Amino acid sequence: MPELPEVETVRRGLEPHLVHATLKRVEARRADLRFPLPQGFAERLEGQRILSLERRAKYLIAQLSNAQCLIMHLGMTGRFTLVAKGKGETLGEYVYDTGADPRHDHVVFHLSNGADVVYNDPRRFGFMLLIADSERDAHPLFRHMGTEPLGSGLTAEYLARRAHGKKVNLKTFLMDQRIVAGIGNIYASEALWRAGLKPGRAAHTLADARGRPTERAHALVPAIRTVLEDAIRAGGSTLKDYRNAGGGEGAFQESFAVYDRDGAPCARTGCGGRIRRSVISGRATYACSRCQR
DNA sequence: ACTGTACCCTGTAGGC
DNA sequence: TGCCTACAGGGTACAG
Helix, strand or coil: CCCHHHHHHHHHHHHHHHCCCEEEEEEECCCECCCECCCCHHHHHCCCEEEEEEEECCEEEEEECCCEEEEEECCCCCEEEEECCCCCCCCCCCCCCCCCCHHHEEEEEEECCCCEEEEECCCCCCEEEEEEHHHCCCCHHHHCCCECCCCCCCCHHHHHHHHCCCCCEHHHHHHCCCCECCCCHHHHHHHHHHHCCCCCCEHHHHECCCCCECHHHHHHHHHHHHHHHHHHHCCCCCCCCCCCCCCCCCCHHHHCCCCCCCCCECCCCCCCCEEEEEEECCEEEEEECCCCC
């Protein structure tokens, strides 16, 4: 669920409270999420100061004072909620009122500044890792990760080079984290609509015979950028589970051009087409059958 | 090297 | 009301 804009919104909500705070106590209420939590998870975190909170793709990364970093992924239904000072003062397992089912409150960070951060995740597709800073870039999770779409690395030349000779369809290509990091199922459909490109089109058509960008690649770059920037500005998209660190919903779902709009008229001026749902690589895909080519 | 499928897990919506 | 099935923002491991 949480794609780049949602993870970035959560990051911005947590950052002012987490950075410079010390992890006073950490509760791991179960031994595993998607994967087992690291050995000695709570003990290894307690007493550490948080130096920074970054985002890479859909991952949150907290740098710790002991040169380790805590890597967090929200999976489909993961949610971090900041609970105001004073709420978690009781010993043992405090039951938090975050709006989520407290049975799925799996990890709680008690901060030195009095705030608590609760990680809730009904489906437990999320996970947390502890690795040394020095191993981060070489770690299998990040080693082959693609460029950040909001960074300077996303250019028509880059897309063309990576797409050159690839038969895979454009939507799957965009969702491939080794190509562009952070685009998921919603924003892939939305970006392709903005670019006027059909999701099923072959990725190699972003490049000419020499691997130079075509007009399509030039259209796709600003489409990706603007849809992600607009979504961040709107605080992400809430379909069901997603909430920001303050428990609030995103608003970008109100601006979807295609996602979850099967049968709706296309919003492009003068198009007159209709949005259609299809399935590509097992995922729901939405596009206008007329103006996306 | 590609593709499609299954799977991890829980909740919810819709059909009957 | 209940039972059953399909589907959901992610990512990986397979078989073919």
